[in-house]
Amino acid sequence: MVSFGELLCQYTQELAQRWYERWRREGPASPELTEAALKDHLPVQLRTIGQALRVAPASRQSPRELWRQHERLDPEQRVIDEVLIEEVVREYGFLVEEVRAWLQERGEQVSFDDYSYFYLAIFELTAESIRRYSKFRAEQVARERSEYVAGIAHQLRTPVSALHLGVEQLGRTRGEPEARVVERLRRTVGRLGRLVDGILRLERFKPEELPLHPETLAPAQLIEHIVADYAHDAHAKGLRLEVSAHPAVRMRADRDLLVDALGNLIQNAIKYTARGFVRVTLEEQADGVRFRVEDSGPGISPERQRELFRPVHPGMPGGVGLGLSIAFRAALAQGGALSLESEPGRGSTFLLSLPWSVPAREEPPAAPPEPQPGA
Template sequence: MASLGELLCSHTDELVHRWYERWQQEGPAIPGMTEAAIKDHLAVQLRVIGESLRERGTSESPRKLWEQPGRLDPEQRVRDEEPIEEVVREYAYVIEAVRLWLDERDEQVSVQDYSFFSIAIFELAAESARRFARCQAEQVARERAEYVAGIAHQLRTPVSTLGLYVQQLEGGKAAPDPQAVERLRRTVDRLSRLVDGILRLERFKPDELPVHPETLAPAQVIDQLVADYEHDASRKGLRLDISANRSARMQVDRDLLVDALGNLIQNAIKYTEKGFVRVTLEERENEVVFKVEDSGPGISPERQRQLFRPVRPEQPGGAGLGLSIAFRSAVAQGGTLELESEPGRGSTFRLCLPRAVRAREGHTEGRVERSLENDASRTVH
């Protein structure tokens, strides 16, 4: 009767190859995945089990094998966004591959050795799940902290502006300047829209976002938003241009339109140091296209692929929050948000909305959520 420990140590590469063939035969659980994350670690793990069997037999608990962090790395699988279900499935294939290999070779191993091996693989999967969950929770906490910091950064500018206006009003002896009062009103409106947009982002999944269309002139919405951000643009010396048909009409949710278009204009001004920001309205047969162009630094292809994913700000105040609000607002209304950009050549965002947006009061069985995922992969050029 052969020692299972000796077999595992002597034939590690062959067993890994057999396992990998089995995994390829079944196919990965994740479409587009070409190689299992545990492949590089499996040889090490099989040798750990084999050496333990060879040196100490079944006297030691299999649970002790995975106390050393270097023997498995579920944290890397979190970073690779591989579901723990896939990892557990792969370890099940390991047991199956070893059993079939022993049968084909007619190897007779002791029940104690094989039980130790099976429990060791089970404990490996369990420990991977535990570490995966712990690492994922820590990652979510970090991202949440960055997200909150990003919100605070977005709120800082209008709040500071409000504080400045209040100081001016407190120190003035005469009646308030009508222009100052108007700027104060716009700042309050801007702050209110930002808070409402964040609340919608927090409270609703994309397929649950209420949509309440009304007939309006989109050019008037553009005028309002440009007026709100004109001070920011002029302070940086930027030219803020509008090209829109004043007679155009559409049925759209005003708040969601302002969420989307306002964040696009704000981002364009924020990241453009010189030149222009241009807002254009284009009418097509069944849709209306709002185009926001800038002469800013442009966006690299790598960064473009990250822009429309769920909010994960790389740093406080990043573009992730505003663009996430804009993207969700577009898709919730049956539209898309498209981007064309090259480093050094500026950026152009296109907000494409149906001319007549459909109303929605509640859940629609994931239709918009699936659209969100599909659009995220196909509308970034």
């Protein structure tokens, strides 16, 4: 009679394939994962258990010790692939069930001690995967938060520096300050305030929870006001700042969120365009309006474009920058969308689509306080 350990070592690939087919049938939470990514370390893990079972029970390695070697499992990759920990646990549950069914179908007789060892080994494998998954995720969150804070500091640096220079210039002015200096300070303070408000909204709410306070707007007028705030930056680089929007168009939208989105798109276009133009166009469509923010900048590669519109997490490595995060969430919150058309060397066009009328939404109720011990 072939031992359980020999069976696991001999039929490793068959068992891995059987497990994979079960995982597919059950409706996976991450269906986009490839077969290779899913199986990854499973054959090694089955073979590791099988080799341990070949040894006499009294001399076997502890099931927990099997997973001390890093190469025998890699839950960190599951975090990178954005697989939930619940899915990882479910994967190993399927493995136990499929091995048991496979043994029954073959009529294999397995001793209680051998099967108990196998079961404990899978239990310890799951537990160690959870520990390492949680540790890696915590470290990843810490890195993301650090990068996110650094991104905020970088975004704030420019308006704060401009504000500092403006105040110094104002201090050197005798008599009444020049109107252009006061106007520049006004624009800088306004930009700084909008950035801080956008960051606070990004931190406090998910897009589907953002409070919405729509009002009737003339988007052409709104575009003009936003463009005026960034005209100095564009002119300093010699860029043409062009606007095409019919003044009679009206829509209902949240003014602050719309300014968040358009302001960040226009600012990014100016920031990354060395020469040529930045053009803002308002287009009327059957189901809403579309704002086009087009530039003659360097363009964005297809690889980078895929990263730009991954699900947004603050500070996510390789993900969108802070300004685009704010714009993306402002669009989603109002039932709209943000997309991109770009080719390397041929500029970029960001397309912000919004419905004609955005419905109002109140701030979600605060969570009830945690009960105090002994209360």
